[in-house]
Amino acid sequence: MTVFAQPASLKRPAVREHYEETILQPVDLTSHVDLIDTQVMQTLSGLFPSGQAQIWGVTPGINGANLSQIRKMQPGDVVFFSGSKRLYLVGTVALTWHNPALAHRLWGVDDRTEQTWEYMYALTGVRGIDFPMEEIRSLLSWNPNRHIQGFVALRETDGGILKDLVGFEDSIHGSLLPDSEEPTTPPYGPSDAAADAQRRAEQGRLKKALLPGAEGECALCGRTLPRAFLVAAHIKKRAACSEEERWDLNNVAMLACLLGCDSLFEYGFVAVEEGGQLRISPVAASAPPVAKYIEEHLADRSIAWWTTEREQYYAWHRSHTFQLGALTPDQVNN
Template sequence: MTVFAQPASLKRPAVREHYEDTILNPVDLVNHADLLDAQVLQSLRDLFPSERAQLWGVTPGVGEANLPQIRKMRAGDVVFFSGNKRLYLVGTVALTWHNPALAHRLWGVDEKTDQTWEYMYALTGVRGIDFPMEEIRSLLSWKPKRNVQGFVALHETDGAILTDLVGFDDSAQGSPPPGPKDPSPPPFGPSDAAAAAQRRAEQGPLKKALLPGAEGECALCGRTLPRAFLVAAHIKKRAACSEEERWDLNNVAMLACLLGCDSLFEHGFVTVEEGGLLAVSPVAAGAPAVAKYIDEHLAGKSIAWWSTEREKYYAWHRSHTFQRGALTPDQVNT
């Protein structure tokens, strides 16, 4: 899986219009069947039974500078949209194809380059996020003024950090299976070893603070369960926490059960609103077994673990991990 950064500043009127026309309002494929190759149209219909899809595209660039990056993109890759000094949207690539005529119909041409966004892709699992660039620079150890300047495949490590923060599961994104296992994997580097040691140092006190006895209560579903079925789950992803936050043992984490609640929170199917009411992502409805579990164990819950001291961590989860739909330009611009 490759992770891409897609510049798309909604402060630019043309970009805002394109975003509203083909992301906020999915494209009706039937209306454009005349310009779609038969094989591409069938693939889109197979992927999107409603025959409506969220589409975006990339221009060739001056001197075809974008082509080396574009040629890396495959179904299952992840794209982060960048603009307004933040990453504000993420989705998974469902299909890629080349179609200048359709791109011209949907988006016209870029006045600066006289090119259209002809290298097209359809997205699935689109969700709004709020990652300020200051936070991205810190997390990825970028230089203080670095921004996403062009359509680009991110370094593998940077992509892994970002997808982990939004709760993407590589195996669920359509990525190809891994190749043969290297019988002699490289050892941890110094930074990896230090990070692993730090996590181990934190985990003991963290779990002891949350679960001093043989049983504990899941913060989400409220069931009392044996210790083996509960984990100390970070409300705000550990990788995004400051050193002070990582040791805020009474607030940065919560007990979550391994019977479903931990994974649902980790992957953004549920979150906790300010005040403690549990919120359910609209994407849960597309997974009947998930929706059934939520309906039986979580729907309508008021989370007693929520507090004003923990709210900043829950607020981070809502803006970074919770699976909500694409944000409106006004929501991104605030």
């Protein structure tokens, strides 16, 4: 699984128009069946039964500069969109294919390169985020002046950190790049045993601080459960915490149950508003079992675990992890 950075400044009128017409408003696939290869259309129809998909594309670049990067992309990869000095959108690649004619119809031609965005990809799980580039540079130990200036596959370590921030899991679909352009994914390297040991130790410290006894209360659903069914869940992702924040044991984490609440918070289906009111993601409605669990255990709850000291961590979770749809250009540019 590879993580890509996709520059797309919504301050540029053309990019804004493309974003509004093929991301904010998904593309009606049936309207373009005359330009879509039969095999591609069949695959898209299976992936998107509604007949609509959020689509983006990449130009070949001057002298084919983007080709080495786009050939790495395959279904299951993750793409972060950047612009206005932030990462503002993330999604999972559902399908990749090559179609100059469809790209020209949807987006025309880039007036700077006279190329169209013919290396196309459809996205699933699209959500708006707000990761300031200053934060990203610090998190990934980048040069303070570094910007994302071109479509690029990130280093495995950098991509893994960003993927962890938004709780993306690996998924597998089919790729429809031309055979000669079929990407290969390099195998992951060995795990960092020292880092794993440190994380386990931190989890132990957190759980001991939050749960000294044999039973505890889930901060989200409020149920009292045996120790084995509760975890110390980071409110702000561990990877994004400073050393000082990691040692803020009484505030940076909360007890969450393994019966559902931990995963719902981890993957952004629920968040905690300032003041403690539980907020439900609109994405939950698309998964009936998830929506049913929320309705039975979390609907209309106010979280007693919220405090002013913990608000900074809950605020981070709302802006970085909570699942919203694609942000509007005005939301991104403000």
